[in-house]
Amino acid sequence: MAKGRFVLSFPPSLVGEPLTYTLVKNYNIITNIHRAKITPEEEGRLVVEMTGELEPAIRYLEEKGVKVEPIAREILVEEEICVHCGACVGVCFSRALSLNTETFEIKFDREKCTLCEFCLKACPVNAISSKF
Ligand code: SF4
Ligand code: SF4
Structure with a gap:
């Protein structure tokens, strides 16, 4: 099981999508949202900690059109x-x-x-x- 923090950026077309719900339900990912900036007409941004099998979960997000950037800053x-x-x-x-x-x-x-x-x-x- 791996753990990491990421910035997820997604276009307005994905703002209504239940992305974190799908991560939890279909990929058994434990998510902990640290920060969220989501407005209907603009790009959405989430700072999220994810724990679980990260590779398939990240692949799912990227295939949906989400930009996934690991946070190395501390x-x-x-x-x-x-x-x-x-x-x-x-x-x-x-x-x-x-x-x-x-x-x-x-x-x-x-x-x-x-x-x-x-x-x-x-x-x-x-x-x-x-x-x-
Ligand atoms: S420790 Fe500093 S950077 Fe971290 S949440 Fe608090 S104010 Fe923000
Ligand atoms: S001196 Fe210490 S307690 Fe005061 S603001 Fe800086 S880190 Fe915080």
Whole structure:
């Protein structure tokens, strides 16, 4: 079983298609949608984590006309630089960054991160970066 994060881009003609439902039902893929931008007249974009037999699932998506791009990027929080001010926590809507209320130190949960990069701009000491 493999696991990966992907950006799925699909044309307006596919916006109404039950793509993630088909992935779950026909390909036994566990999907975890991190971010979705879907409007009827425009291209749709999903940031999704998929777990399962990925090859046939990706083939299905590509045959449907979906562009599938693996995400190699990740957010890094440098503990030596961080001053635990908490500014990044307030802009992290996915709660990947949180504050430990006992130690007052921030915690980063990579699994929850949607790569929105809001935290990069919020950090006053540049402790957060985005790496490929
Ligand atoms: S990029 Fe930063 S703000 Fe966005 S989800 Fe990840 S940790 Fe949170
Ligand atoms: S904003 Fe920067 S310095 Fe403040 S808690 Fe977040 S990573 Fe640390």
